[in-house]
Amino acid sequence: MAEGSFSSRLTEQRKQKGITQKQASKDFGISQALLSHYERGIREPGLEFVVRAAEYYGVSCDYLLGYTNNSLRLEALPEIRDIPEDDLLTNGTILRANLSVVGRLLRDEPLMDYVRQQFALTTYMLLCAAVKRGILPGTWLQPLSVNDEQYKFLAGTLVNQLDGLDQVDRRPRQQICPACIRTICTWVNDLLNERIADLM
Numbered sequence: 001m002a003e004g005s006f007s008s009r010l011t012e013q014r015k016q017k018g019i020t021q022k023q024a025s026k027d028f029g030i031s032q033a034l035l036s037h038y039e040r041g042i043r044e045p046g047l048e049f050v051v052r053a054a055e056y057y058g059v060s061c062d063y064l065l066g067y068t069n070n071s072l073r074l075e076a077l078p079e080i081r082d083i084p085e086d087d088l089l090t091n092g093t094i095l096r097a098n099l100s101v102v103g104r105l106l107r108d109e110p111l112m113d114y115v116r117q118q119f120a121l122t123t124y125m126l127l128c129a130a131v132k133r134g135i136l137p138g139t140w141l142q143p144l145s146v147n148d149e150q151y152k153f154l155a156g157t158l159v160n161q162l163d164g165l166d167q168v169d170r171r172p173r174q175q176i177c178p179a180c181i182r183t184i185c186t187w188v189n190d191l192l193n194e195r196i197a198d199l200m
Helices: 006-016 021-028 032-040 047-057 091-103 109-132 148-164 179-199
Strands: none
Touching: 006 032, 006 047, 021 032, 021 047, 091 179, 109 148
16 A cells, blocks of 8 residues: 555645645535545545545545555546647657547557557666666666667567457547647658658
8 A cells, every 4th residue: 555645645636736725625515624624534535525536636546545656547538638739749749649549548458458568668768768878877777788689679579569469340439639649640650751761
């Protein structure tokens, strides 16, 4: 079990968001005194309140209840609305695109297993690059070391696994493609065209 009680995490989330107890209690539809009791651990709320509080603060119920230190909510489809910055290839655009895609894949366990492997390998490759550049210590790679051939091999095996994913006979419903996804696809298309032109 992670550190932190429900009452302390409830208070911490409210303070981090810069919301007064008065405003939060109004938004929850309860008295300020009751919210104060929840935040001080004098009273325990029902499950309905825990769910409402998690949605209100944008964290998982497990985080609020102290079962994990990870506050990210990935158990439901993230609401990713287009923002002007999504037309540029920024770190935020890439993160938003990942959340948008992964949120739609959560119920497909074989695909999510593949996604976890891809994210783990990408994180490992970033770690190798940071160690190579001297930004992070080599001890972070234990028991491995920076080996270009090693992660090229792993990347190749994961690409080959894509061929092994069985096609499921279902018709995806029509959805408007988010701007962050269009930006990523355009960037990859441009990169492919550049690399092909370099070969000619």
